[in-house]
Amino acid sequence: MALVARSALADRLAAEGVLDAGWRGAFGAVARHLFLPAVYWEFVDGAAVRRDRDADPQEWLAGAYRDTAAVTQWDDGNEAGGHQDFTSSLSMPTMVARMLGDLAVEDGHRVREVGTGPGFNAALLAHRLGADRVVSVEIDEAVARAARGNLAAAGLGGVEVVVGDGADAAIGADGRVDRLIATCSSLLTDVPVAWLGQTLPGGVIVAPVATLFGGGAIARLRVAGDGRAASGRFTGAADFMRMRQQRYQAPPVDAYLPGEWPGDAEASVTGLDPEDIGGSWLAQFAVGAALPDVYYRRAPYEEMVTWWFFDTAVTSWATVDSVPGGGEFDVRQSGPRRLWEEIHAAWNAWDKAGRPGYEQFGLTVTTTGARTVWLDDPDHPWNPTTH
Numbered sequence: 092m093a094l095v096a097r098s099a100l101a102d103r104l105a106a107e108g109v110l111d112a113g114w115r116g117a118f119g120a121v122a123r124h125l126f127l128p129a130v131y132w133e134f135v136d137g138a139a140v141r142r143d144r145d146a147d148p149q150e151w152l153a154g155a156y157r158d159t160a161a162v163t164q165w166d167d168g169n170e171a172g173g174h175q176d177f178t179s180s181l182s183m184p185t186m187v188a189r190m191l192g193d194l195a196v197e198d199g200h201r202v203r204e205v206g207t208g209p210g211f212n213a214a215l216l217a218h219r220l221g222a223d224r225v226v227s228v229e230i231d232e233a234v235a236r237a238a239r240g241n242l243a244a245a246g247l248g249g250v251e252v253v254v255g256d257g258a259d260a261a262i263g264a265d266g267r268v269d270r271l272i273a274t275c276s277s278l279l280t281d282v283p284v285a286w287l288g289q290t291l292p293g294g295v296i297v298a299p300v301a302t303l304f305g306g307g308a309i310a311r312l313r314v315a316g317d318g319r320a321a322s323g324r325f326t327g328a329a330d331f332m333r334m335r336q337q338r339y340q341a342p343p344v345d346a347y348l349p350g351e352w353p354g355d356a357e358a359s360v361t362g363l364d365p366e367d368i369g370g371s372w373l374a375q376f377a378v379g380a381a382l383p384d385v386y387y388r389r390a391p392y393e394e395m396v397t398w399w400f401f402d403t404a405v406t407s408w409a410t411v412d413s414v415p416g417g418g419e420f421d422v423r424q425s426g427p428r429r430l431w432e433e434i435h436a437a438w439n440a441w442d443k444a445g446r447p448g449y450e451q452f453g454l455t456v457t458t459t460g461a462r463t464v465w466l467d468d469p470d471h472p473w474n475p476t477t478h
C-alpha cells in the first residue's frame with residue numbers, strides 16, 4: 092500500500108508540473124510515512140485532523156501520501172500548551188517539490204538545510220546527492236533527535252543533523268555549501284545575513300520569507316561572485332512557520348489605545364474595502380513588503396468586520412469597518428502615522444502596476460544587512476510609501 096501510494100503521489104506531483112524529473116526518483120524512493128510519529132495532525136481544509144496509528148492505521152498511513160502538511164509538534168513540545176501553535180511539521184509535498192526544483196541541485200553539490208523538522212526534505216536531498224553532502228540545522232533538540240531516528244530508519248542516517256539556530260553563522264559551519272534551503276520562514280526585514288557567508292559565490296539560497304502583514308513567498312537568491320550580496324526573484328506563494336526567534340508577539344491593544352475606542356482618532360471614509368487586501372495573499376504580500384512594520388487584526392462583529400492596523404513601534408493605529416456590499420467604509424486613525432492612508436497608498440501602487448505577481452518581485456540581501464524588495468529589477472526598490 093505504502094509503495095503504491097508513494098508512487099501515485101510522485102506521479103501526481105509530476106503530472107501537475109511541480110516535481111522536476113530530477114526529483115522523481117527520490118520522491119518514489121523515500122517513504123514519507125517513516126518521517127511521521129505515531130500521532131500527527133494532518134492539515135485538511137485549514138483544520139488539523141488527528142491521525143493515530145494505533146486507532147486507525149489505514150488513515151494514518153494514507154495521510155502520509157496525500158498532498159497535505161502534517162503537524163508533528165505543538166507549542167515547542169510543551170504538552171501543557173493546549174495545542175495553540177504548530178511548531179514543527181512535515182511540509183506539504185507540493186511545496187517540498189517546488190522548493191527542491193527551485194534549488195537546482197547538481198551532482199556533487201553540498202547542501203545546508205535550515206529547519207530539519209521530521210527530516211523528510213533532508214532525506215530527499217540525501218537520496219539525490221548522498222547523505223554525506225547534506226547538513227541540516229534544527230533549533231529544537233527533541234525534533235532533531237526524532238529526525239535522526241527517522242533518517243536512520245530510511246537508511247539515510249549519514250545526514251548530519253545539527254542542533255542550533257540556523258540564522259547563526261557558527262552553527263553547522265563546516266565549509267560553504269553550493270545550496271542552502273530553509274524550511275522555516277524569516278521576515279523580509281530579517282532574512283539571515285549569515286546565509287551569505289555559508290553559501291559559495293554563485294550558489295543558490297531558497298527560502299520562504301514572510302511579511303508581518305501576511306502573505307509569504309519563496310525567495311530564490313543567487314550569491315554574487317564577491318559573496319557580498321544575494322539577489323533574485325520570488326517564485327510563488329508560501330506559508331511556512333516562522334523561525335523561532337522571529338515570532339512576533341503583538342502588544343495588547345491597550346498599549347495603543349488605553350481608553351475607549353475611538354479615543355482621539357480622526358474620522359474619515361475610504362472606498363477601499365480592507366477585505367480586498369486581506370482576502371488576497373498576494374495583495375497582503377505587496378502591502379506588507381512596502382510596510383514591513385505594520386500588521387493587522389480582524390475583529391468580526393455581527394455582519395461587519397472591523398480591521399485594526401498597528402505599527403510595531405506602538406505609535407499609531409487605525410480601524411476600518413468593512414460592511415458587506417458597502418461602497419464607503421468608516422476609518423479612524425490615531426497617532427503620528429496615518430496607517431490606513433499608507434496601506435491604501437501601497438495597495439494603489441500595486442494595483443496601478445497591474446497587480447504584479449510574486450515572480451515580478453525580487454529581493455536583495457547584502458552582508459551589510461540591507462534587505463531590499465524590488466519590482467521587476469533590482470534598481471527599482473518597492474517602496475511605494477515613505478513615511
Ligand SMILES: C[S@@+](CC[C@H](N)C(=O)[O-])C[C@H]1O[C@@H](n2cnc3c(N)ncnc32)[C@H](O)[C@@H]1O
Pocket residue numbers: 178179180181182183205206207208209210211212213228229230231234255256257258274275331332333334335336
Ligand atoms: C516546517 S518544519 C520543517 C519541515 C521539514 N524540513 C520537512 O522535511 O518537511 C520547520 C522547522 O524549522 C525549525 N526551526 C524554527 N526556527 C529555526 C531556526 N532558527 N533554526 C533552525 N530550525 C528552526 C522548527 O523547529 C521546525 O522543526
